[in-house]
Amino acid sequence: MKNLRILSCLFFCAxxxxxxxxxxxxxxxxxxxxxxxxxxxxxxxxxxxxxxGYGTRDQVGASAYYTNVVISDYHLExxxxxxxxxxxxxxxxxxxxxxxxxxxxxxxxGEDYKIKQYVYGLKVKIFGDxxxxxxxxxxxxxxxxxYKKNQEGDVVRSVxxxxxxxxxxxxxxxKIFLAQSLLVNTTLRRxxxxxxxxxxxxxxxxxxxTFQFEGSLGYLLNRQLAVxxxxxxxxxxxxxxxxxDWSDIxxxxxxxxxxxxxxxxxxxxxxxxxxxxxxxxxxxxLGF
Amino acid sequence: xxxxxxxxxxxxxxxxxxxxxxxxxxxxxxxxxxxxxxLMINLLADKRTKPFFEKADQVRIKEKLVxxxxxxLEGPCTYTGQTMKRSHKGHDINTAHFYALVxxxxxxxxxxxxxxxxxxxxxxxLAPMHKDIVNK
Ligand code: HEM
Numbered sequence: 096m097k098n099l100r101i102l103s104c105l106f107f108c109a110x111x112x113x114x115x116x117x118x119x120x121x122x123x124x125x126x127x128x129x130x131x132x133x134x135x136x137x138x139x140x141x142x143x144x145x146x147x148g149y150g151t152r153d154q155v156g157a158s159a160y161y162t163n164v165v166i167s168d169y170h171l172e173x174x175x176x177x178x179x180x181x182x183x184x185x186x187x188x189x190x191x192x193x194x195x196x197x198x199x200x201x202x203x204x205g206e207d208y209k210i211k212q213y214v215y216g217l218k219v220k221i222f223g224d225x226x227x228x229x230x231x232x233x234x235x236x237x238x239x240x241x242y243k244k245n246q247e248g249d250v251v252r253s254v255x256x257x258x259x260x261x262x263x264x265x266x267x268x269x270k271i272f273l274a275q276s277l278l279v280n281t282t283l284r285r286x287x288x289x290x291x292x293x294x295x296x297x298x299x300x301x302x303x304x305t306f307q308f309e310g311s312l313g314y315l316l317n318r319q320l321a322v323x324x325x326x327x328x329x330x331x332x333x334x335x336x337x338x339x340d341w342s343d344i345x346x347x348x349x350x351x352x353x354x355x356x357x358x359x360x361x362x363x364x365x366x367x368x369x370x371x372x373x374x375x376x377x378x379x380x381l382g383f
Numbered sequence: 384x385x386x387x388x389x390x391x392x393x394x395x396x397x398x399x400x401x402x403x404x405x406x407x408x409x410x411x412x413x414x415x416x417x418x419x420x421x422l423m424i425n426l427l428a429d430k431r432t433k434p435f436f437e438k439a440d441q442v443r444i445k446e447k448l449v450x451x452x453x454x455x456l457e458g459p460c461t462y463t464g465q466t467m468k469r470s471h472k473g474h475d476i477n478t479a480h481f482y483a484l485v486x487x488x489x490x491x492x493x494x495x496x497x498x499x500x501x502x503x504x505x506x507x508x509l510a511p512m513h514k515d516i517v518n519k
Contacts, residue, residue: 118431121479123486151478153519182478227481230511273507276500317499318489 121151134189141309144237144269148179158382166374187216234270243292256295278313298332339364406458408501421491455508467515
């Protein structure tokens with residue numbers, strides 16, 4: 096309940112600000128990004144250096160999203176909100192719900208057993224303007240942290256995880272090469288989260304943090320539409336459950352600054368007992 | 384020897400042969416006049432940019448913009464206006480105003496069915512000018 100309050104305040108407090116503020120939504124379409132699976136402004140899987148929402152350096156922006164990932168044997172939902180302050184700092188909150196469906200019964204948890212996790216995110220832009228600085232190679236660079244708290248400590252420890260909470264740190268560099276209509280993002284993450292943290296943190300195979308690389312490549316079809324691919328390397332900390340890299344191919348559409356829709360085909364590899372997990376990712380985002 | 388040769392070829396290609404494809408994609412000078420006419424209509428219709436342009440010398444600005452866009456697209460023109468810093472000085476233009484103008488231009492280019500790649504080529508040339516234009 097507490098988290099729901101944070102979530103609704105993040106969005107509605109910002110909406111009140113929006114109603115009172117003179118100007119909002121200054122940035123260009125799509126550059127407010129969509130929201131990645133853990134709640135940060137970015138692509139679908141990986142954070143970008145862009146601050147979420149459409150606020151410029153004189154404005155505040157915010158967005159709320161719902162993401163639905165239906166893969167072969169599981170169902171993952173992520174919902175959350177973020178505020179972008181002066182195109183400099185981003186505060187985000189996400190709630191992930193992982194439905195084990197039939198596998199829950201095989202694991203002795205019961206069919207449709209759900210694992211919940213909350214993610215509190217902070218991102219700060221360090222330098223660069225990935226949209227406007229078209230005369231140089233310098234990307235926009237941001238650093239961020241995601242504090243993740245899994246709500247099923249006993250379950251994740253029973254599969255071999257060390258902990259039910261952890262912090263991911265990342266640095267992202269993002270640049271739009273306008274003359275080529277390309278968006279390029281790379282992110283380096285220091286993490287010990289198993290499957291985003293849904294299976295806890297650290298494990299019997301690898302207990303400490305590792306560095307993982309993530310990348311996105313997008314092609315801007317027009318100012319409202321982009322297509323692209325993403326790839327995210329993952330740690331592999333648990334003996335019982337091999338963890339594979341994730342990737343997707345996406346299309347993102349922003350008809351207005353208040354609405355964006357993303358659809359992706361995503362390949363997530365092995366997830367506890369089940370190989371070759373793949374399926375569809377859809378996301379709806381409202382914001383300004 | 385292959386590499387130096389390639390290198391020289393590359394360099395000469397860049398220096399001597401102007402790439403007119405984007406300029407042509409805009410429909411040359413006549414096409415630019417149409418885009419800039421629509422740009423001004425959009426700027427006057429948008430409440431964020433209207434205050435800047437309603438009392439300005441629109442005919443002059445349009446003429447200079449056509450010259451400038453033509454030059455940026457490597458067309459056969461000369462820009463005869465003032466520098467970006469000089470002409471925008473004292474106008475209190477912030478980043479949101481700048482993006483609003485980019486949007487107005489995007490809409491004008493879309494209306495005139497300029498190919499996306501050519502649109503983005505022009506925008507890529509204009510975007511860095513924010514350093515001289517945004518002053519608030
Ligand atoms: C890349 C973006 C921009 C370009 C390429 C551009 C270009 C130009 C040009 C070529 C002129 C005419 C200069 C002359 O008279 O010699 C001009 C004037 C002007 N521009 Fe811009 N401009 C840009 C952005 C903006 C923005 C964002 C605003 C405000 C919202 C703005 C407001 C004005 C005004 C008010 C004038 C008339 C100045 C005067 O006559 O005192 N411009 N601009």
